[in-house]
Structures are given as C-alpha cells and as structure tokens.
Amino acid sequence: MYVYLPIALTSVSLWLVVGLGLLVGLLSGLFGVGGGFLMTPLLMMIGIPPTVAAATDANQIVAASASGTLAHWRLGNVDFKMGLLLLVGGFTGGALGVHVIKVLRATGGADFLIKMTYVIMLGVVGAFMFFESLNALKKQKAAASMSEAELKREEDKKKAKAKKKGMLSSLPFQVHFEKSGVTHSAILPIALGIFVGVLAAIMGVGGGFLMVPVMIYLLRMPMHVVVGTSLFQIMFTCVEVTFLQAYQNHTVDIVLAILLLAGSTIGAQVGTTLGKKLHGDQLKILLAIIVLGVTVKMILGLVLEPSLLLAHGGGH
Amino acid sequence: MKQFKKITKYVAVSIMVLAVGIFLGSQAMALTCKVSPGKIPISLGYHGTKVSITGEGLTTQDLIVQIYSPPGEEHLKYKGKAGGIFWMKLGTMIFENVPKVYLVYSTKDTHELLSPDTCKELSIGFDSLKKKAVIKSNLKNLDREKWLKELMKFKKVEHLYLEQSGVIKVDTANHSYSLNIDWPFEAPPGEYIVEVYAVKDGKVVDKAEAKIKDERVGIEEILSHMAFEKPAVYGIIAIVVAIIAGFGVGMVFKGGGGH
Numbered sequence: 373m374y375v376y377l378p379i380a381l382t383s384v385s386l387w388l389v390v391g392l393g394l395l396v397g398l399l400s401g402l403f404g405v406g407g408g409f410l411m412t413p414l415l416m417m418i419g420i421p422p423t424v425a426a427a428t429d430a431n432q433i434v435a436a437s438a439s440g441t442l443a444h445w446r447l448g449n450v451d452f453k454m455g456l457l458l459l460v461g462g463f464t465g466g467a468l469g470v471h472v473i474k475v476l477r478a479t480g481g482a483d484f485l486i487k488m489t490y491v492i493m494l495g496v497v498g499a500f501m502f503f504e505s506l507n508a509l510k511k512q513k514a515a516a517s518m519s520e521a522e523l524k525r526e527e528d529k530k531k532a533k534a535k536k537k538g539m540l541s542s543l544p545f546q547v548h549f550e551k552s553g554v555t556h557s558a559i560l561p562i563a564l565g566i567f568v569g570v571l572a573a574i575m576g577v578g579g580g581f582l583m584v585p586v587m588i589y590l591l592r593m594p595m596h597v598v599v600g601t602s603l604f605q606i607m608f609t610c611v612e613v614t615f616l617q618a619y620q621n622h623t624v625d626i627v628l629a630i631l632l633l634a635g636s637t638i639g640a641q642v643g644t645t646l647g648k649k650l651h652g653d654q655l656k657i658l659l660a661i662i663v664l665g666v667t668v669k670m671i672l673g674l675v676l677e678p679s680l681l682l683a684h685g686g687g688h
Numbered sequence: 689m690k691q692f693k694k695i696t697k698y699v700a701v702s703i704m705v706l707a708v709g710i711f712l713g714s715q716a717m718a719l720t721c722k723v724s725p726g727k728i729p730i731s732l733g734y735h736g737t738k739v740s741i742t743g744e745g746l747t748t749q750d751l752i753v754q755i756y757s758p759p760g761e762e763h764l765k766y767k768g769k770a771g772g773i774f775w776m777k778l779g780t781m782i783f784e785n786v787p788k789v790y791l792v793y794s795t796k797d798t799h800e801l802l803s804p805d806t807c808k809e810l811s812i813g814f815d816s817l818k819k820k821a822v823i824k825s826n827l828k829n830l831d832r833e834k835w836l837k838e839l840m841k842f843k844k845v846e847h848l849y850l851e852q853s854g855v856i857k858v859d860t861a862n863h864s865y866s867l868n869i870d871w872p873f874e875a876p877p878g879e880y881i882v883e884v885y886a887v888k889d890g891k892v893v894d895k896a897e898a899k900i901k902d903e904r905v906g907i908e909e910i911l912s913h914m915a916f917e918k919p920a921v922y923g924i925i926a927i928v929v930a931i932i933a934g935f936g937v938g939m940v941f942k943g944g945g946g947h
Contacts, residue, residue, distance in 0.1 A: 438934025
C-alpha cells in the first residue's frame with residue numbers, strides 16, 4: 373500500500389514509514405531522545421528530499437514527545453521546573469546558533485563545521501556514556517559482593533566528592549528541584565540549555581542526544597527523570613522548529629508526518645513501558661551503542677567515496 | 689452540347705472523387721500519437737501509473753519516442769574531498785537548460801538510427817541534452833563532461849532520466865505502433881511533451897506530438913496549496929495534529945503506561 377506525499381513529491385510504502393516511526397518512537401520513549409539524528413538519514417534513504425526529511429521529522433517528534441511526556445508524567449518522571457529552565461536556555465541558544473550558522477555560511481566552510489561538530493559530538497557523547505555506564509555496571513556487581521563497612525566507606529567518599537562542588541553551589545539563585553532531588557543555581561540549567569541550543573541549531577537537530585547526557589552528568593539528575601524531562605523540553609523545541617520550517621521553507625509534509633507519528637506515538641508508549649523494566653545504566657549503555665553506531669556510519673560516509681557526486685541540498 | 693456538358697460533369701465528379709481519395713489517403717499516411725491516460729491524477733494512493741502511447745500512419749520500421757518536461761534549471765550540491773580526506777557537499781552546481789524528466793524509447797539504439805548531428809539538431813538523446821546544458825558553479829577547473837555524466841547518473845537513480853531501446857512494438861502490416869511505459873511516481877506534477885519520430889535510412893521522415901499532464905487532485909492538491917499559500921495555517925495544523933495524536937495515543941495507552 374503506497375501513499376503519495378504532497379510536499380516531498382514522492383510515493384512511499386505506508387507500512388515502511390509507519391514501521392520507521394514505531395522504531396524511532398520506541399527509542400524516544402526509552403531514552404528521551406527525539407530521534408532526529410536517526411530518523412532524518414533513514415527518511416533520506418527511502419527517497420525523501422533532505423530538507424523535507426529534517427522538517428517533517430521535527431513535526432513527528434512533536435507527537436512522539438507529547439505521547440512520551442504524558443506517559444512519563446504519569447510515572448512522575450517529568451521535572452517541569454528543570455525542563456522550563458532548560459527550555460529558556462535552549463530557545464536562546466537556538467536563536468544564537470541560527471545566527472552563527474548564517475555568519476558561517478556567509479564566510480564559507482559552514483558545511484565542514486556542521487559535519488565535524490556532528491561527528492565529534494556524537495563520538496564523544498557516545499564513547500563517554502558507553503564507558504561510564506560500563507564502569508557503573510561493573511561497580512554494581514562489585515557492590516553486590518561488598519561488606520557493609522566497605523559500602524559505608526564508599527558512601528562517605530561520594531558525599532565528600534559532592535561537597536567539592538563548591539564553585540557551582542556558590543552561584544546565586546540556588547533552586548531545589550524536588551523531582552530530580554538536586555539543588556542547582558537556576559543559571560546552570562539555563563547556561564547548559566544555551567550550550568545545547570547553540571550546538572543543536574548548528575547541527576540542525578533537536579539536541580536530545582546532547583541534552584540527555586548534560587542532564588545526567590552535569591545536572592546529576594536520575595536517569596528516569598532525565599528521559600521524561602528531556603521529552604518535555606524536546607516537544608516545545610520541535611513545535612517551534614515545525615512552525616518555522618512550514619512558514620519559511622514550506623518543507624513540512626503533513627502526510628508523511630501523520631504516517632510517522634502513527635508509529636512513533638505508539639512506539640514512545642511501548643518504549644516507556646519497556647524502559648521501566650530496564651536499569652538506568654542498561655538504558656545508558658544501549659543509547660551509547662546506538663549513538664556510536666551512527667557515528668561510525670557517518671565516519672564511513674565521510675571517508676568512502678560516494679556512488680553519486682551530486683545530491684539535493686539540505687539534510688545532514 | 690448536351691453530350692459535352694455530360695462529359696464535363698463526369699470529369700468534375702471524377703476529379704472530386706480523386707481529390708477526396710488523395711486527401712483521405714494522405715490523412716491515413718500521417719503519423720499519429722495518442723497518449724492514454726493524457727491526464728495522470730496524483731491522488732493519495734498514487735504510486736506511478738501505466739501509460740500507453742499508440743499511433744497509426746507509420747511508414748517506417750523504426751521509431752524514437754521521447755518524453756520530457758520543458759527545460760529549466762536544476763540546483764544541486766556537488767560532493768568532493770574537503771581537506772583531501774572527507775567526502776562532503778562542497779558547493780552548489782546549477783545545471784541550466786536541462787529537463788527535470790527525460791525519457792527516451794526507441795526501436796533500436798538512437799545512435800544506430802540517427803547521426804549525432806541530426807540528434808543534436810532535433811534535440812534527441814542524452815548526448816544532445818548534454819551539448820545543450822550549461823553548468824554554473826564556483827568549482828574551479830570544472831570538468832564539464834564529468835559533471836554532466838554525474839547529472840545523468842543522478843537523474844537515472846531518481847528514475848527521472850531513462851534511455852531504453854527495443855521496447856516499441858511496431859505493426860508494419862497495420863502501419864501502427866504501441867509503447868507501454870511505467871510512468872515514474874518521482875516525476876513532479878506538470879506538463880510533459882511526447883514526441884514521436886519515424887526514422888528511415890538515418891533520417892526523420894515523420895513526426896507526431898502529444899502531451900501528458902501530471903496533476904495533484906483531491907487532498908493532495910488541497911494540502912499542497914495550503915502549504916505554499918497559507919503556510920502559517922498549515923504549520924499550526926501540523927502542530928495541532930501532532931499534539932492531539934501524541935496525547936490521544938497517550939490516553940489510549942493509559943492502562944499500560946501508567947502506575
């Protein structure tokens with residue numbers, strides 16, 4: 373069964389597209405990422421023009437993240453306070469990033485920078501998460517065989533480490549985030565939001581795969597709250613992107629978006645349910661493997677000579 | 689006198705009959721071209737269609753049928769090695785005077801049927817297309833031949849350019865021909881020209897023309913019109929649909945996903 377896409381100007385298999393949506397929605401519910409870094413290249417592989425693929429992906433992420441946010445909110449996994457502060461930073465960073473890209477395009481060399489930023493960020497984030505989660509899993513095994521005295525010593529060490537935060541805790545506007553169980557200056561999530569927003573705008577992605585590690589490692593939020601809060605934040609970012617793409621570039625294909633979201637909204641729910649059954653570190657290591665896999669694919673694409681030396685504009 | 693009038697009448701009638709005969713005969717000999725369907729509706733379930741091109745009045749055994757969209761500009765990105773290591777899009781390449789769609793069918797290879805000069809003169813075949821194309825790019829030392837070859841390759845992968853021989857059925861007894869093609873769904877909406885050339889001894893002896901119109905209908909037309917004419921409304925609808933679908937599915941899964 374085929375469906376013709378009015379903006380992409382091509383015909384696609386209904387089940388293939390719904391299946392893609394289901395797969396990426398599953399990852400979204402599991403890890404709190406929008407999945408743009410996976411979906412856009414997949415859509416391009418089935419013949420969707422890059423500009424339409426990126427814009428329509430943002431549209432379907434609105435649905436998947438709304439579905440995921442609702443599921444996580446029911447589980448008590450959304451830190452709205454933190455999410456709003458990150459969002460303020462993300463919007464500011466996004467606007468800054470768009471400006472940076474404009475300047476770079478004018479001076480040339482923007483594409484090289486985009487591609488390199490993409491590969492380096494994916495590689496660094498993926499490798500860091502992979503080894504960190506692997507260590508955590510090893511430690512858990514070791515902890516299981518530790519005596520009570522040893523466990524107490526480890527706890528004390530952690531507390532001492534936490535006190536060393538010093539500089540960050542001396543920042544003004546300290547806020548306690550009940551849901552995440554952490555206390556930070558409001559400046560910290562806003563600044564991190566700006567940082568991710570700038571990078572996301574440069575790379576042309578939602579930034580979920582960057583925001584998730586930032587929340588885990590820099591904001592020290594528990595993994596399950598990270599997923600719900602990230603989805604909440606992504607939903608708003610993608611609403612903004614969808615509108616701008618539809619209004620300025622006419623590249624949102626609503627028919628394609630509906631097919632994708634039919635799969636992704638269900639996938640997000642299944643992913644959330646599945647995520648409950650997995651340990652935080654297991655989730656992290658799975659996400660790290662996916663991110664590293666995409667990095668390897670991108671590096672191969674950069675090094676091997678392509679079969680076609682001409683391409684449509686846009687995309688990653 | 690009466691006899692003379694009678695003879696004159698007979699001669700006049702005979703001349704008229706002869707004239708009508710010659711006229712009808714010449715009509716029967718002219719090459720025709722009929723495309724079915726002449727209008728291809730692009731609806732929601734569209735995935736390309738079968739198009740049949742038939743005609744009569746064929747006095748030769750060889751034919752060339754070419755279908756193309758009016759020549760225009762094609763804006764593409766060219767790839768190359770950045771820093772001598774990484775393959776990536778390096779800049780824009782504009783191909784001018786090239787059709788978006790170009791399909792050529794013939795009884796034999798076009799090179800066997802017509803000389804390169806005739807092909808160029810009548811704009812038949814890929815070589816003539818290459819000769820007429822203009823490339824604009826900031827790429828230094830642009831190798832015209834290489835990039836035109838790349839354009840052909842790119843378009844063929846997209847199913848928008850095609851050259852096929854031995855697919856036209858010629859019925860010499862009935863002076864007719866027929867060609868059945870798979871119209872590519874990748875062909876954008878628009879009007880296409882169908883040209884049929886009857887070829888004999890390296891020369892075009894007859895020509896016929898028809899048109900194919902590929903147009904969006906129903907919901908496809910409404911959505912496309914809205915996306916370009918009312919983009920703000922279209923964007924808001926896209927967002928609202930996504931939010932409703934997301935929350936809607938979330939509600940349905942309440943039992944499974946909740947506490």
